[in-house]
Every structure is written in structure tokens, then in C-alpha cells.
Amino acid sequence: MSMVSHHKNVYVWHALAGYWGGVKPAAAGMEHYDTALAYPVQSPGVLGNQPDIVMDSLAVHGLGLVHPKKVFDFYNELHAYLASCGVDGVKVDVQNIIETLGAGHGGRVSLTRAYHQALEASIARNFPDNGCIACMCHNTDGLYSAKQTAIVRASDDFYPRDPASHTVHISSVAYNSLFLGEFMQPDWDMFHSLHPAADYHAAARSVGGCPIYVSGYDLMTYVTCCLLVSDKPGNHNFELLKKIVLPDGSVLRAQLPGRPTRDCLFVDPARDGISLLKIWNVNKCTGVVGVFNCQGAGWCKVVKTTRIHDTSPGTLTGSVQATDVDDLARVAGPDWNGETVVYAHRSGEVIRLPKGASLPVTLKVLEYELYHFCPLKEIAANISFAPIGLLNMFNSGGVVEQIEVHLASDKKPEHFDGEVHSELSTSLSRNRSPTATISLKARGCGRFGSYSSQVPLKCKVGNNEVDFEYEPATGLLTFVIPVPEEEMYKWQIEIQV
Structure with missing residues (x-):
């Protein structure tokens, strides 16, 4: 902790089961948790869609599962120790593993509920600011069992070396937020500030209304908001970071979870070859629409991974208008006549837009534009x-x-x-x-x-x-x-x- 003593908040990672493989049965000092080996059983649907070598290994060798009646003691002792060291919260990963371990414990729902109730009780006791980030948690048993957890990962990981992943990452989070954003704060995961797609990821998170996770240990002195470390020390783009984070370390987080505009709800902006993705949000006095060209890559049912299916996706043209910001009338107030001033971030254009009018937007793949809709007074x-x-x-x-x-x-x-x-x-x-x-x-x-x-x-x-x-x-x-x-x-x- 002495290495990070100058930072405001420090979170520590652990899995819902303790670690990836759980807790070692009968380990010294751990006997009172009644840990036993359990063998995950996956559903045919999951196996058919995304086989996983880690799950295959656990199915053979087992996972050390703390007994559900003892799991509060496990969490409480772990979190109390972390809190005594100055830790402010935890990122609880690998949450969906519990859905595969319900045999002998009343089924997956009962086991998941027991684990989440114990986790949240321990969080409330040891981290008074509700210091918990949920990850790998899209199983519905877990989502509906979590009553206090506020922040939930809405995406797969950020894969800096996989060029097929970046457009899919943005589109996936936007559509996942339609559901998750109704009862939790979607988390878009970290990204590298020095990366070919860094601006693309940063723009999406700025309109996403999410915590900003910026990569790199050296950055912590500048970015004191939400931070995960994955850049190589010294490899940072501070000019990019200054567009996201203010000098005091705070971020300009939009008011709502960023979600697709109404005209994007039933299109496929990653694979149909014709659609741009538009994500809307509001601030206290303005609205914003981020437009992204996400075409060219998607999940492949054959090779069971994300891959580029179109190496030369075309330039696409669409349009934006004030009504794309679903909540703009509320922000503008009752006397608003529908007229806006639009500021385009990349082009720098300022346009006075009459009610009902739209602006054309043309983007190549991995390009974006942010349109700020400012109600005219x-x-x-x-x-x-x-x-x-x-x-x-x-x-x-x-x-x-x-x-x-x-x-x-x-x-x-x-x-x-x-x-x-x-x-x-x-x-x-x-x-x-x-x-x-x-x-x-x-x-x-x-x-x-x-x-x-x-x-x-x-x-x-x-x-x-x-x-x-x-x-x-x-x-x-x-x-x-x-x-x-x-x-x-x-x-x-x-x-x-």
C-alpha cells in the first residue's frame, strides 16, 4: 500500500469464489469455511456458443467452493483485512461461475443468491461507500440477486492486440446498456491511452456515462477518478487524457448510461454494412450524440471468436438530429422551442439547427464524431x-x-x-x-x-x-x-x- 499511498482510492481484485479456482480445501487457517471441490456443469447453450479451456479444466480438476452458509465469514474476513490496509473497495470478478455449481446446494439460483447476499452484506460492513465493481456477471441469476452493487461490467475485456475487438466492444456495450442501464451503472472497462483506437474508445466512454478507467501506473498522479492499470509505464497519451479528465482528477461523466438512439435499436451496426451506431446521453444543460462506424467485425459461430469478416468496410453516411437525444426536452425546459446549436467535436463546426432539421455525418470504420446538442434560449x-x-x-x-x-x-x-x-x-x-x-x-x-x-x-x-x-x-x-x-x-x- 505504500506504493499507492498518495492516491485517493484503491480497489483490490478477487473472484466471487475467492480466486479463479476458488479456495483451496482444508488449507491452513481456512478449515472453518467448509470448502469442498465442486465441478462446474455448463449448459448446452453456453458450450455450443463459447467453449472455454478454463472451464474445461475446472470441470476436470474442480473448484474450491466455500460452503454457502460460511461464505459471509469468508468475505467478511477478507474485506475486513483489506479495509484495515487502507483498501477502499473490491472488484469482484468471475461471478457467473456460480451458476455452474448449483448441484447439492438447491440449484444455481439459491446458490447465487446466497453468495450475493453474503457479498453485499460484507461490502456494506467493510466499505461504507458501496465499494464494489461487478465483473463477468451477465448471468441473470446474479444480476437479479445483486441488490446493492451499483457498477457492473457491460462488456467483454478490452483486447489491445485484437484489431477485431474494438468496434464490437463499443456496439456491445451500447446495446447491453439498454438492459443493464435500467438498474445498474454500466462499466465499459479500461482502454489504452496510447493505441491506434484510443480516441475511438475514449469518445465512446465519454458519451457512455460510465466510470473512466485509464491505463497505466504513471497516470495515477493525474487521473484520480476510476483507474485500472494496463499500459506499460511511460506509454501514455496525456493529450488524449486531458480531453477526458480535468486537472483535479474528476471526469465529465454524462448523466445517464449511454444507449443507442431509437433508430438504431433494430439494426446491426457491426455487420449489416449500412448502419452507423449512434449513442445518446444528456448533461445537466445539454445533450450529446456519439456516432461511430462499427462495421467489419463480429462473433463468428464457426471459429467461436470475434473476427474481421470484412477487411474493407465502406464509408457510411447517416444523420443526427436533436430528437436523437431522447431526454433533451426535459433538460431544455418547458419554454424550449426545439431549436438547438450543435457543436461537432472533431470538425469544430458550430451550427444553428432549426427544429426538425438534421445534419449529415459520414464516417469510415473506426471513425467517430461527437455532436453536442445545446438547446437555444x-x-x-x-x-x-x-x-x-x-x-x-x-x-x-x-x-x-x-x-x-x-x-x-x-x-x-x-x-x-x-x-x-x-x-x-x-x-x-x-x-x-x-x-x-x-x-x-x-x-x-x-x-x-x-x-x-x-x-x-x-x-x-x-x-x-x-x-x-x-x-x-x-x-x-x-x-x-x-x-x-x-x-x-x-x-x-x-x-x-
């Missing part, structure tokens, strides 16, 4: 506004915590001297009196962007007035937010229009 005649967020972050809108509009008066905005007011003349004088002050609460640091139909009169961050840039052609307003001194600090931003 009509402040006064010819003045409208929408906060975007930190433009360099994958989940730009995740920094915006709150928006309020304070009108100066009911007086109509002044126009340029001699200008006749009409629908075609909408530029207001920079010498005008303020119409409103827009107050934002936002986290983080860097280049902050908003849409404003008029050039602002003044921008303040905290107590300081700041310089800003304004692009009349797009309405993009930008200024720089400094690095805060406090963790999870919320800046008070004022924009006078």
Missing part, C-alpha cells in the same frame, strides 16, 4: 444564447452545471444608428445598454465556448472580466477559463448581452 428579440462547454473536452457540455438568464428590463434592444429594424437586420450595437446577463456555473479549465446571436458586451469568469473572441458567421463566443485551485470547483461565469 430566446432571451429577447434578435438575442439568443446556448452554452456549449469546454471545446477541447470529449464531453464538452459536461462542464456546464447551471444556466440562468437575468433580464435588465423590458426595453427592446437598440440597433445601429440609422438602422431600420427588420427581420433581415439583426446586428445590435456594441454601444447598446445590456439586455440581459447570462449566469453560468461551470467546472474545469480551458477554452470555453457558447453560441450567442449577438456579440456580447462583457464576459466575466469569477470576479475577473476576461477577453473573448466572437465569430459573427457562426455565433461562436470563446474565452479561457483558468485552472482552479480547488477540486470540483464551480466557476461563476457572467456573459452580458
Whole structure:
């Protein structure tokens, strides 16, 4: 523990049965757990779909199964020891093995329920923050028996050396989250920050609303959120990490589990050759849609593994619109007219999108784009506004915590001297009196962007007035937010229009 004493949280791995092969029967000091060898029996469906050499070995040599009436004692003693060492929680892996061991214990459901009740009772006693991550746990007995476990792995492992795995990983988690996201927090697993598909994985996790697991021991001083270690020390892409994690170690996690948009529910974005995968989510004030080309690979029933079935998948074209964000109307509020400002992360485009309109998107395989849908607020005649967020972050809108509009008066905005007011003349004088002050609460640091139909009169961050840039052609307003001194600090931003 001295090696990681400067980190906020440390979790330790163990299997639901203790270790991969369970607990050694009659081992010194372990006799009171009444451990006995049990021999897994897999269902014909599992055997026919995915034979496994590890399971074959356990079926022959057995697994040391702690008696279900003693398993709470086992967990409690293990977790109490870990907690005494400063450990904050556990990742409990290999959970679905229990479904194969029900013989002699009342069946798989009874055995699974006993193990999960004991596990969660021990977690509650020893790790008060519910410090448990569930993994290899998609058997329905386990999912329905877990009452307190909040975080569940929604995917297969991240396989850095398997080029067939990356598109399938993204599409699998998105569709699994349709079910798992209703009662648990889906976990997308770790990924390498220095990898040909690193941006692809990072973008998916940013729209996935999941914990961010970044690889590498050296990273722990920077990334203090959720972390797993798998990079080689020193092999890290910090420029990528800065798009996910703020300097205080916090992440811009979206509000919900990321799920496919409605028009993606009954297509196969990994194998049909025509469909892009769209994943939607919301932040407190904006929505986001991640679009991914996941074509070209999938599970092969013949060789029983994921393989590339199309070595040259085509470039695909689709579209995105505000209604792809299923919950955007709730975020926008009752007075929203359906109009949005869209910020595309990779291209940097800012587009004002009328209600019902859509944007085309064209992607090659392993390419993505993140579209941030920002509900437009009509402040006064010819003045409208929408906060975007930190433009360099994958989940730009995740920094915006709150928006309020304070009108100066009911007086109509002044126009340029001699200008006749009409629908075609909408530029207001920079010498005008303020119409409103827009107050934002936002986290983080860097280049902050908003849409404003008029050039602002003044921008303040905290107590300081700041310089800003304004692009009349797009309405993009930008200024720089400094690095805060406090963790999870919320800046008070004022924009006078």
C-alpha cells in the first residue's frame, strides 16, 4: 500500500469464489469455511456458443467452493483485512461461475443468491461507500440477486492486440446498456491511452456515462477518478487524457448510461454494412450524440471468436438530429422551442439547427464524431444564447452545471444608428445598454465556448472580466477559463448581452 499511498482510492481484485479456482480445501487457517471441490456443469447453450479451456479444466480438476452458509465469514474476513490496509473497495470478478455449481446446494439460483447476499452484506460492513465493481456477471441469476452493487461490467475485456475487438466492444456495450442501464451503472472497462483506437474508445466512454478507467501506473498522479492499470509505464497519451479528465482528477461523466438512439435499436451496426451506431446521453444543460462506424467485425459461430469478416468496410453516411437525444426536452425546459446549436467535436463546426432539421455525418470504420446538442434560449428579440462547454473536452457540455438568464428590463434592444429594424437586420450595437446577463456555473479549465446571436458586451469568469473572441458567421463566443485551485470547483461565469 505504500506504493499507492498518495492516491485517493484503491480497489483490490478477487473472484466471487475467492480466486479463479476458488479456495483451496482444508488449507491452513481456512478449515472453518467448509470448502469442498465442486465441478462446474455448463449448459448446452453456453458450450455450443463459447467453449472455454478454463472451464474445461475446472470441470476436470474442480473448484474450491466455500460452503454457502460460511461464505459471509469468508468475505467478511477478507474485506475486513483489506479495509484495515487502507483498501477502499473490491472488484469482484468471475461471478457467473456460480451458476455452474448449483448441484447439492438447491440449484444455481439459491446458490447465487446466497453468495450475493453474503457479498453485499460484507461490502456494506467493510466499505461504507458501496465499494464494489461487478465483473463477468451477465448471468441473470446474479444480476437479479445483486441488490446493492451499483457498477457492473457491460462488456467483454478490452483486447489491445485484437484489431477485431474494438468496434464490437463499443456496439456491445451500447446495446447491453439498454438492459443493464435500467438498474445498474454500466462499466465499459479500461482502454489504452496510447493505441491506434484510443480516441475511438475514449469518445465512446465519454458519451457512455460510465466510470473512466485509464491505463497505466504513471497516470495515477493525474487521473484520480476510476483507474485500472494496463499500459506499460511511460506509454501514455496525456493529450488524449486531458480531453477526458480535468486537472483535479474528476471526469465529465454524462448523466445517464449511454444507449443507442431509437433508430438504431433494430439494426446491426457491426455487420449489416449500412448502419452507423449512434449513442445518446444528456448533461445537466445539454445533450450529446456519439456516432461511430462499427462495421467489419463480429462473433463468428464457426471459429467461436470475434473476427474481421470484412477487411474493407465502406464509408457510411447517416444523420443526427436533436430528437436523437431522447431526454433533451426535459433538460431544455418547458419554454424550449426545439431549436438547438450543435457543436461537432472533431470538425469544430458550430451550427444553428432549426427544429426538425438534421445534419449529415459520414464516417469510415473506426471513425467517430461527437455532436453536442445545446438547446437555444430566446432571451429577447434578435438575442439568443446556448452554452456549449469546454471545446477541447470529449464531453464538452459536461462542464456546464447551471444556466440562468437575468433580464435588465423590458426595453427592446437598440440597433445601429440609422438602422431600420427588420427581420433581415439583426446586428445590435456594441454601444447598446445590456439586455440581459447570462449566469453560468461551470467546472474545469480551458477554452470555453457558447453560441450567442449577438456579440456580447462583457464576459466575466469569477470576479475577473476576461477577453473573448466572437465569430459573427457562426455565433461562436470563446474565452479561457483558468485552472482552479480547488477540486470540483464551480466557476461563476457572467456573459452580458
